[in-house]
Amino acid sequence: MIRFLALPILAGLVAAILTAIAIRYMPAELQVASGPNATLIIVTAGAVTLAIASYATFVRFGLAFLQRTEGLAAFEADMRRRIARLESGMEQGVETRMAVNAIGHARGHAANETPAESKAGSVGAPQAGEPGSESDKVIQFDPAARGHGAHLPQARLIGARLAQALDRNQIEAWFQPIVSLPGRKTRFFEAVAYLTEAPEGKAKHAAQSDEGSDIGRAIEPAYSSAPEIDRRMLLQSMRLLRELDRTGKHAGVIWRLHQTTLADTHAFAGIERILDANGALGGRLIARIDHRDYASLDAAQTDRLHRLREMGFTLAIGNCPDTRSAREAVKSNLFAIVIIDIARIVVDDGEERPIHRVVARGQGHPEVEIIASGVSDEQQAMALIDQDILLAQGDFFSEPRPMRRNGG
Structure with a gap:
């Protein structure tokens, strides 16, 4: 589970750093207008990136879960077949x-x-x-x-x-x-x-x-x-x-x-x-x-x-x-x-x-x-x-x- 959460967290941090760098190197006239809202911009960008990464992680985790569920179902079906054959063998032994x-x-x-x-x-x-x-x-x-x-x-x-x-x-x-x-x-x-x-x-x-x-x-x-x-x-x-x-x-x-x-x-x-x-x-x-x-x-x-x-x-x-x-x-x-x-x-x-x-x-x-x-x-x-x-x-x-x- 930790390895699945690591991806959105890392993506959010990278997004925040890139946004901060972009604001730092903005032209002076843009920084005046952007300065008061710099924190809001960074948080918003990070949140959006985090949401996208979380969705991707959820999809990946969901697919993995489905694969494991299907594998478990196949395993259970195989076990049922084996048990049926075993019971059949026992009946044959009785017969x-x-x-x-x-x-x-x-x-x-x-x-x-x-x-x-x-x-x-x-x-x-x-x-x-x-x-x-x-x-x-x-x-x-x-x-x-x-x-x-x-x-x-x-x-x-x-x-x-x-x-x-x-x-x-x-x-x-x-x-x-x-x-x-x-x-x-x-x-x-x-x-x-x-x-x-x-x-x-x-x-x-x-x-x-x-x-x-x-x-x-x-x-x-x-x-x-x-x-x-x-x-x-x-x-x-x-x-x-x-x-x-x-x-x-x-x-x-x-x-x-x-x-x-x-x-x-x-x-x-x-x-x-x-x-x-x-x-x-x-x-x-x-x-x-x-x-x-x-x-x-x-x-x-x-x-x-x-x-x-x-x-x-x-x-x-x-x-x-x-x-x-x-x-x-x-x-x-x-x-x-x-x-x-x-x-x-x-x-x-x-x-x-x-x-x-x-x-x-x-x-x-x-x-x-x-x-x-x-x-x-x-x-x-x-x-x-x-x-x-x-x-x-x-x-x-x-x-x-x-x-x-x-x-x-």
């Missing part, structure tokens, strides 16, 4: 769906690592390579978790872990049966991606050791790994279908298709080639997409989903969160199977919820089958029978198990 949520099981271990005991005599589940095989230390990455960036570093770490596991061929399909009620015969198997690990001190294939322990971690693929995991789950699902054919069984297999795979043109083209080469399996191979992914599809991705249907493959939608979404899924004429969590079908006392009536009774789509997932006890199974929902899935019937390993 990797890698927040950790432990599955509770009967052994009473810590919540982050709890064993999953395979129930003896579970209906329809593929058997592991050794008698008495069990899964241990099962951790599920919960796709429903909703953070705001807090899990982003962990998501990156787990994403890198998945990429490493893919390179090491440690991700494989485990299959959980879907049974008919009340007979509890296997109608479908659903493929679940598991990260398999050997116990400490054991070799890579320790899952086939004398102890008969299968170490597995159920995973929900990160957005970057989903296409490759979907492809591997598809190949292993087809392998199971062929094994079922060989043994004279005719259950179908459900494999999960993620929105990221539909969005990746190259990855989806690879999926299409595999399906096209195995068209004979179309009637028994079901592609499942969760409602959250389905609601995020753009026009091109939706068209790809329709192409699968046109190729003869059955489509299923899972995790419909409310009545409206279930109704829209049924009315789309795209899905032949709707998978709904048991908590959205019945309450604790067996009373049915509205979402069941919307999907199961009416809508003019009697061909749509309903599968109740997450069934955990006999009371829930009986409530489903009472409401004419005759397909169910859950650990109560059988937990996910790896495919039988032929010849080790």
